Amino acid sequence: MAKLYFYYSAMNAGKTTHLLQSSYNYQERGMKTLILSSSIDNRFGRGVVKSRIGIQSESIIFNQKEDLFRLVGTQRQSQPLDCVLVDEAQFLSKSQVYQLTDVVDKLHMPVLAYGLRTDFQGELFEGSQYLLAWADELCELKTICHTGKKATMVIRIDENGRAVKTGQQIQIGGNDRYVSVSRAEYKRVFHDQGRIEPSQISLPLEDT
Template sequence: MAQLYFYYSAMNAGKSTSLLQSAYNYQERGMTVAIYTAALDNRYGLGKVSSRIGLTMDAHIFNAGFNFTGHVQQLKTAGRLDCVLIDEAQFLSKAQVRQLTDIVDELNVPVLAFGLRTDFLGETFAGSQALLAWADKLIELKTICHCGRKANFVVRLDANGNAATAGSQVQIGGNESYVSMCRQHFKQLVW
């Protein structure tokens, strides 16, 4: 029976690497996967899922109006589809997460979604909030703060390297813009 999985973490915990490894595992066994990534994040090219360790795979892109159920149904009708993998799942809408539950429940295709739990102010993204509520399995991927504790928050840095405490929820960036920290250090800088 298919299930909806949400793999979540702060930045630099290996979410994209885990997604790419999962895709490879399915493909190695002769199975077919559909990989999706957000159109918002094109740092490594549009329609690419890339990890910091150099792994890359092509992906379908989604935006706010993308219909996952329709697209997956088309793929399944055209041939075998064994798994759906989604990178940058925090950018999903609540309606799109509902579509993912339909893919699992009605099409019997497992969905593995990978994303951030919270933004730079410690607030959940809409996609993450819905996934935390509706996923069958929640799996935390861990990374560490500079102090050695588990990092479960992300601090956004401004142009001067200081912690940002206001701004748009979505700002695409990597290590130049964000640092993963434990709650104690996050609170010292942001709260």
Template structure:
């Protein structure tokens, strides 16, 4: 039976790498996959490239807040059978889109694998993560580590000087220059510290 999976983690845990590996495993067995990734500025179904930090990449359909996943997959599936749908940056999904993905599983019997963050830089749930936690059949945590060696389950937002940013919009696209994954203990400590993250890391070693 097909299921809806939510693979979640802090940043830099290899979510995109895991997604691309799963897609490759299907394709290696002659099965067709459809990949999606977020493009908040796109108004059409144009293609984007999903690329992992270790250099793996693949073409994917762009989704935004207006994307109807169920209708798109029904249309594609009628022309050429789909064996799996994979969604990168699924934390940007909204409630209706998570329900759409559930319908793909329940009505079309196609497994859907979603990969994304659980919480933002304030430790608040993203919309997509909230509804996937409620609707997904399987919840799988992908693990990475804090600079202290503990499991990272929080993300800090930093500026160019390594200072912690405590307020702002939930969505700010960036990589290692803007976000650092840490454990809960150091998430709380960093938010209360006047020092830059770089100095705090050095001090804790």
């Protein structure tokens, strides 16, 4: 039975690597996959999904107004499809998450969505909110804070290593970077304006 899966985590947990591995597993069995990626994330160029460890694949770009049920249906007319995978699923709109449920329920095709759960202010992304609400299966991909605890939160830091408290939820590029931390460390750094030294933790530049 087809299901909608949401694989979520903080940054630097290998979500894109997991997505590409899942796609490869299908292809190894002679099945066809469709990888979708948001037009918002253009770090590696348009139509490319690339992991931090260097593996990559072509993808179909969608914007926030795209009807994903129609997009998948159109792709299915030109080639057989067995699975849809969505990178950076936090950038989905509410309506697009609903459209992905239609891919599962009407086209009987599994959908694997990968994304962040919360932003640098601890707030849910729109796509993540509705994936958490409507997905059939929720799967957490774990990563570690520099304190050794499980990292569940994301902090945006400036070029001086200080936590950024305000700003747009979505920011691709620029001088700010992101680190994954435990909830306790997030509270200490974010609310007390603690400083994260670059020597304490590696700053993820690619894979989210």
